[in-house]
Amino acid sequence: MIELKNIEKYYANKGVKSYILRHVTASIKQGEFVSIMGPSGAGKSTLLNILGMLEEPTYGQYEFMGEDITSLNERKRIELYRNHIGFVFQAYHLIDEMTVAENIEAPLLYKKVSGAERKSRVADVLDRFNMVAKKDLFPNQLSGGQQQLVGIARALVAQPSVILADEPTGNLQSAQALQIMDLFKKLNQEEGITIIQVTHSEVNAGYGSRILHLLDGVIKEDVTVEQTV
Amino acid sequence: MFRINLKIALRNLLKHKTASLINISGLAIGLAASLMLLLYVQYQWSYDKQFGNTENTYHLMVNFYGADKSITGTTPQASNVLPAVLKEERPEIEHISRVLWASRRLVASGQSSFKVEGRYADPDLLRIFKFNYMSGNPDKAFDDPNSIVLTESTAKRLFGSADVLNRTVRFENQANLKVTAVIEDLPPNFTYGFECLTPWKLYENLNGWPAEPNWGNYSYFTLLTLKNGTDHNAFNQKIKNTIARHTGTKNLDAAPFVYPLEKYHLYGHFTNGIADGGQIEQVRIFIILALGILAIACINFMNLSTARSQKRAKEVGIRKTIGASRGSLVMQFLLESFILTIVSVLIAIVLVELFLPAFNGLLNTKLEISYASPANWMGFIALITLTGLTAGSYPAFFLSSFNPVQALKKAVALKNNFGLSLRQTLVVIQFGFAIVLIVSTLILYQQLQYLKNRPLGYDTNALVEMPHEGNLYLKFDLFKDRLLNSGAVSAVTQSSGSIAFQNSNSTGFEWKGMAQADKKVSFDLIQTTHDFLKTMNIRLIAGRDFTKGRASDSSGIMLNETAVKRMGIKDPLGQLVFFNGKQRPVTGVFADVLWDEPTRNQHPMAIVFNAENSDVITMRLNNSRGIQENLDQITKITKEMNPDFPVELKFVDTLVAEKVEHEQMLSVMSNLFAGLCIFVSCLGLFGLSAFSAEQRTKEIGVRKVLGASVTGIITLLSVSFVKTVMIAMLLAMPVGYLVMDNWLMQFDYRIVIGPVVFIITGLSSILIALLTVSLQAYRAARTNPVDALKYE
Ligand SMILES: Nc1ncnc2c1ncn2[C@@H]1O[C@H](COP(=O)(O)OP(=O)(O)O)[C@@H](O)[C@H]1O
C-alpha cells in the first residue's frame, strides 16, 4: 500500500544543504506493523510526516494505495486524511476545548458521517476503550495514558487503513506503554489495520512485524521480527 | 459540525474571559457609537425626500454675475414676480409655489393662544409635497385666502382634537381663518417644515407691500415640480435670461436656475455658481468617525485573536490531520467572531437606547431606532456582517493557513516578524486615529474658546428682548415709560432686529467722495429710535446716541468704526450719507459690534433712525433688584398692555451663545469620540500587554532569578508598546495638523495652531499608553519567579 522510491529530504540553509533523508526506498504492505527506530535526529519523524503527507519530500516518488502523492491536490489529500489515515502523536494533541467524546467524534464530523451513525461509533469506541465514564471530561482532566487512549480512539473511529504514530508512548510510563502496544497489536491482527510507529524502545518494536533502522537519514537495516508471542 | 463549533466557540469565550471582555466591550462601544452616528447620517440622508416625486422637485435659485461675466454669488431666494412669470412662459413647470421663511405666528382659539412656526405659501405647495392629510382636500385647501392648514399637534393644542375642519383660528390677532386641512406632523428633517401654513394671498392682504411686483427684492424661497421626463439642465438654459428680459438689463447680472431639492440640504453650498458641498461635509465626518471607531474595535479583535494564535495553531494542526479542510476552519473562526459580534450588537443596541436621548439633545434631533422598519434590520444585518467579517477575517484566514506540521511542532515560523509587525501596524493605526482625534479636539476647543471670548462690543449682562408686536406698536412710548417708571429696567429701545445676530443688511449707501463700486458695499443695518447705544451699552467714539428732543436726530445715521474706515471719511460727524431716499447727517460713531457670526470679519454697520420698522424691544434690567422680580414686573406690564400676545422674554446672552452652537456641538462630539477611541484602543493595548506578559512568564522568571529588578522588567515589557504609540504619534500629528488647519480656513476669525496642542497630545497619549501597559507589566514583574518556572 505504501511505495517509497528514492525519497530525499534536505533543508537548504545559506546554500548549504543539510540532508535529513537520503535515498529512502521502502515498500509497506497492507496489514504490516512497522516500527521505525533510530537515534534522535535520524529523520524518523520526518519520514513519518512524509508518509502522512504532512511534509513533502524534496525529491523522490511516493505512492499511497496506488496513487502518486507528489501530484496530489489539497482536496484529495484531505480525502485521504478523512478515510485512510489516522495520526497518533507523542504529545497526544487532543483539542483542549473538546470533551473526550467530542474529540473522538470530530473526525466523523469532517467525514460527514450521519448523526446516528456517529453516536453509535463513538459509543462503540468508548466502550471498547473502557472510557464511557470519562466521556464528558476534558483532556486536562485525564492522565497521560488516558489521553493517549483518546488519541488512538480518535485515530481509529474513522476506520482508517493505516495508523501513523510518532512515539505514541514517549510520554508514558511503561505499564501504560505496554497497554497501548497491546492495543496496536490487536488492531493490527484482528482488524488488519496497517500500523507504522516511530519508537525508541526495543520492547515496543517487538510488538510489530518489521523494523526499519534509520541512521542519518538512511535506512541501515530492514528486519522482520520473529513473532515471539 | 456547526453545533460543536458553536459549543467550542462559547467555551473559548468563557475560558478567555479578559480577551472576551475586551473584545465584546470594545465592539459594543464601537458599534453603539457607529449606530448612533449612522442614525444621524440616515437622518441627514433622508432630508426632503419624504413627500414623493423627489426626482422632479426643484428649488429655484439665482446666480449673480459680476462685471467680468463670472458668477459671483448664488442665492436660494428669488423675487416675488419670477415664479408666476416662469409658470406662464415654461410649460415644463407642473407646479410652482413661493414659500416664506418660517416665523413665529400667533394662533388663537377661545382661551388657547400661542405661537407656532408658520409659513405662507402658494396653493401649489400642497400639490408639490404629498403631505399626509388627516382631513381636508389639498387641491381646495387654499382656494380662499382666509384659510389655514394645521399640523396635528397644532390642531390638538388649539382645539384639543385633530378633527377640526372648518373651525376658526384667530391668526396674528389680525384675521379669522378657517381650518381647511389637518396634516400629520412634519418630520424635523424637512427644510420647509411648519406648524401652520397660510395662503400667500393672505400675506399680501395683511401686509400690502408684498403684493407689489418687485424684481429687485430677492427674498422668497420658491419650490417647483417639473413634468416627468424634463431635463433640468436644458430647462435651466431656457430660463437663464428670464430676469434680464423682464427687467430690460443689457448685461446678464442675475440668472435663475432650478436645483434638485433632494440635494439642496446636503449640497446646498455654492461657490462661484458651483455646488461645492454643504451639510454633506458633516455627514462625511460622521461616517469617518463611525467607521473609524468601529475599525478600532475590530483591530482589537484581530490583534487579540492573532496574539492567541499560537494556542489556536495547535488546534488548527490537529483538525487538519483529522480531515478538516481550510474552508471549514475559516468558517469555524468566522463563527467565533460572529458570535462575539452578535453579542456586542445586542449590548450596543442597549447602549444606543440608553444614550440616544443625550445624543439627540446634543444634535438637536429626534433620532430613534425604528425596529419595525425592514431597512433598519437590513442595516443591522449589514453592520453585523461587516463587523464580523472584518474582525474575523484576519484570524480566520491567518490561522487556517497554518501548516499542520509547523503548527504542531510549535515551530519558530509562527513567531515570524510579519505577524508581530502586522500587529504593531494595527496598533499604530488605532492610536493614529485616536491621536488625530485628540489633536482635533484640542484645536476645536481652542477655537471655540477664541470665538466665545471674542469681544462683542456690547454688554449682554441683564439684557433681555421681546418681540415688538400688537398694541406695543401704537403704545410704545407709554410702554417704555411704564417699564422705566416701574424700576424693573434701566433702559429700553426698539429696533428692526435683535442685537444678538445679524438680521439685515443693505447696499446702496452713498456719501461724498465714494467710488462708483462702493454702491455695492454691504452695510449691516439696524433701524431704531432712541436709546439704542445706551441700552446695549455700546461705546461711543464720537457724537451722541439718538436722543429724544433732538429733531435732527430723526433723520440721523450712526456708523461703526469699520464703516468709517471703509468709507474713507476723515471727519464723519455731520457728514451726509444718502440712504433710503434721504440725506442723513452722521450723528455718532460707535465701536464695532459683533453682529454676524463670531467666525466672520467685522462688517461696516449703520444704525438708522426709523420708527416705522421695528420687530424687537430690548431692555436692560435694573441691576439693583432681583432678576425674577424684574421679569415678573415686565411680564405684568406687557400682559396688561398687549393682552392678545403671549409674553416672550429672551436673554440676549443665551441668543449669543447659540451662535457658536455648531462649534460647541462639534467640540462635544469630538471630545466624546476621541475619548471613546482612546478607551477602546487602550482596551486593546491592555489585552495585548496582558498576553505578552503571559507569554513571557518564563523569561521574566529567569530574568528575576538572575537579579533583574521590578522596574527593569516593567521597562522590558512596556518599551515596545510605547515605541509603537510614539510611531503612531509621529504619523498622526501631521495629519491632525493638516486636517484642522484646513478646517480653520473656513473662518475669518481663527486661532493659529501652536505647538502646545501637540505637546499635550504627545505627553497624554504616552502617559495613557504607559499606564495601560505597565499595569500588566507590573503584575507580571511581581509574580514569584518560582511559580513562573514551575510551569512547563
Ligand atoms: N524545518 C527544519 N529546518 C531545518 N532542519 C530541520 C527542520 N525540521 C527538522 N530538521 C532537522 O532534521 C533532522 C531530523 O529531524 P527528525 O525527523 O525530527 O528526527 P527524529 O524524529 O529522528 O529525532 C534533525 O536534525 C532536525 O534538526
Ligand SMILES: [Mg+2]
Ligand atoms: Mg522525532
